[in-house]
Amino acid sequence: MPTTRKLNTAAVGSRYMVPVVRSTFRILEELSVAGAAGLNELTHRTGVAKSTVFRILSTLHSLGYVLRDERRNYHVSPRVADLVSDTARGEALSNTAMPLMLKLRNEFGETVNLGELNFDKVVYLAVVPSDYALRFSERPGISVPAHASALGKAILAFSRPEVVDGLINGRELEILTRNTITKADEFRRELKRVRTRGYALDREETSLLATCIGAPIFDAHGHPLAALSISGPSSRFNPRRNAPVVEALLAATAEISRQFRWRSEAELKPTG
Missing domain, CATH: 3.30.450.40 (GAF domain)
Incomplete structure (x- = not known):
């Protein structure tokens, strides 16, 4: 089973942290480790509320940064590396x-x-x-x-x-x-x-x-x-x-x- 990654937040003061941005990168990191994952798995692996994970994935998908296959699993798209x-x-x-x-x-x-x-x-x-x-x-x-x-x-x-x-x-x-x-x-x-x-x-x-x-x-x-x-x-x-x-x-x-x-x-x- 793929391991999980911990997002390094030590370098940034907590009062400047934007929760939804942190959650977005948490999701992308988990996808990069897992290769492919569904909504429920990402919710479990990130500890982020399911509704928030869904909205973030929907946004990333519409922008082309994640792809969704026929099994409703999500993948990081080449566009992330392209950045x-x-x-x-x-x-x-x-x-x-x-x-x-x-x-x-x-x-x-x-x-x-x-x-x-x-x-x-x-x-x-x-x-x-x-x-x-x-x-x-x-x-x-x-x-x-x-x-x-x-x-x-x-x-x-x-x-x-x-x-x-x-x-x-x-x-x-x-x-x-x-x-x-x-x-x-x-x-x-x-x-x-x-x-x-x-x-x-x-x-x-x-x-x-x-x-x-x-x-x-x-x-x-x-x-x-x-x-x-x-x-x-x-x-x-x-x-x-x-x-x-x-x-x-x-x-x-x-x-x-x-x-x-x-x-x-x-x-x-x-x-x-």
Whole structure:
């Protein structure tokens, strides 16, 4: 049975302590230890009133910091870790990916994007724009709905089931164009197709007249860290009819995954 953690409150004077904030962190700590837990178990483990635990979990779930599965168990979502590690990891990913992003842009002439998942959105970490006058490109820091983008679908297809469940269960998927997939069953089938072929397509689902192909970047444990994509006007860019584009993108994401794993492992090795 998982052990419990005691919240360290010694460094903060009790008169400045906000009880609901303390309870929130107590719940998050217990979830991180247990991996998954239901309302009753968390109430028992934290010693917090059940009604308070329920309200805190409901709030954290609506904000995307916890996920709820079909058994009504709660899990800490990747968004919690992202609060701490997003900036450093994003910078490291961008630095690792940039040479290959430039190579892809120079080879195919289209915009190349690097993005990571942030709950129901994909945040652009780096963009190498096309040199064409007619082009589609976003700025780093901009976010788009994950379900409509090749970047988002590439990451979600290889994410844990509870991550996908948290995105689509009981939620209305935003309609961006007439091609946006908004039905949960259809979206799950789309993710299955992505897993089978290894890459995702955005066929004018985020923006009319724009087509995009994306593939995931994995960490040492096989979890998707981010995704890389190539995008361009539909009139000029059709990756399904251009096998070299698919092959080059998959080769680039495999190489970024390898380099990032090596870099992460090197940083963890003790020195001296």
